[in-house]
Amino acid sequence: GVMAGCKPEHLPILLAMAGTLTGDRYGVEHSGNTTGADALVILDGPCVTELGFNHGPGAQREGSRANATVGRWLRLFLRNVCGFTADEHDKATFGNPTKPVLAEDMAALAEIGWGPVAAEFGFGPSDDAVTIGRINSTVLIGSVYGATPDEIVPYLADGLARATGWDLTHVFGLGRGDYRPILVLSPMLARVFGKAGWSKAQVKAALFEHARIPAWKFEKLIGEWSNLTAGRRTLL
Numbered sequence: 001g002v003m004a005g006c007k008p009e010h011l012p013i014l015l016a017m018a019g020t021l022t023g024d025r026y027g028v029e030h031s032g033n034t035t036g037a038d039a040l041v042i043l044d045g046p047c048v049t050e051l052g053f054n055h056g057p058g059a060q061r062e063g064s065r066a067n068a069t070v071g072r073w074l075r076l077f078l079r080n081v082c083g084f085t086a087d088e089h090d091k092a093t094f095g096n097p098t099k100p101v102l103a104e105d106m107a108a109l110a111e112i113g114w115g116p117v118a119a120e121f122g123f124g125p126s127d128d129a130v131t132i133g134r135i136n137s138t139v140l141i142g143s144v145y146g147a148t149p150d151e152i153v154p155y156l157a158d159g160l161a162r163a164t165g166w167d168l169t170h171v172f173g174l175g176r177g178d179y180r181p182i183l184v185l186s187p188m189l190a191r192v193f194g195k196a197g198w199s200k201a202q203v204k205a206a207l208f209e210h211a212r213i214p215a216w217k218f219e220k221l222i223g224e225w226s227n228l229t230a231g232r233r234t235l236l
Contacts, residue, residue: 004073009051010066014073016130017041021077026132032084037136038096039074040182043103044116045128053103060100067100075099096135108187112194117182133182139163149193149206156183157210165213169221183207 001014021028021039031039048055054064062068084090104116106125118129139162144155164181185193193203 001073004076005065005069006073007051007066007069010070010073012128013043013047013051013070013130017070017074017132018077018081020130020132021082027134028078028082031078031082031134032090032092034091034093035136036092036094036096037134038092038099039078039132040135041071041074041101042117042131042133043101043129044106044118044123044125044131046106046126047128048103048106053101055103055105059105060102062100064100067103071100096138102184105187108190112190114190114194114200133180135182136167137163144189147192149196149198149203152189152192153203153206154210156185156189157207157212159183160207160211161213164211165217166221169218 001011006014020026031037043053047053051066052064053066054061060067078084079090082089106116109116110125116123116125116129117131118127119125121129121131123129139159141155141159144152146152146155160181160183164179167181168179198206
């Protein structure tokens with residue numbers, strides 16, 4: 001933490017991250033794979049503002065000490081503790097740019113009436129919580145058109161399908177693993193949904209209906225090496 005430039009008050013976050021990375025459910029041994037999946041850290045709770053984490057414009061840019069140094073600690077931990085160096089286990093083709101901590105805008109969530117990401121794992125809005133997910137591919141949806149949720153959803157769904165359709169077929173294919181793509185919304189767009197009375201569950205349901213790829217494309221993208229081997233499931 002000292003090497004990364006973290007402050008002493010960041011230590012509880014670092015300990016929580018270390019516990020998550022080395023726990024049975026995360027699977028840190030799969031980091032540094034060929035496609036470059038990397039850890040994305042999402043921070044929720046009062047600590048976001050108390051510890052000075054940027055959660056406004058440029059939420060994932062470098063420049064904020066808290067976001068950048070905790071993110072730097074993550075890379076040092078993966079390299080020095082887990083051994084993910086280029087000559088050992090880190091075989092990413094390009095790597096992944098999601099390095100700074102992504103801190104949720106708790107005030108905006110409270111205004112809209114949505115829970116944070118950590119709420120999906122049993123935590124409340126007053127709990128300080130760290131969520132870590134391995135992110136393989138990303139797409140920036142630069143702009144959308146529309147003033148209502150129904151008008152905006154197709155743009156967001158298209159971005160999700162473009163970013164994660166390949167992940168779904170290449171990484172999971174016909175397997176049975178957990179697949180949880182994440183969509184990061186700006187407060188501006190989130191408020192459009194909130195003012196229209198949409199819950200998070202309604203947004204997810206709408207995206208589920210729109211973020212699709214045709215079966216022929218799925219069949220084309222899955223490869224024999226990962227799916228069509230003896231004993232594996234087929235589309236029939």
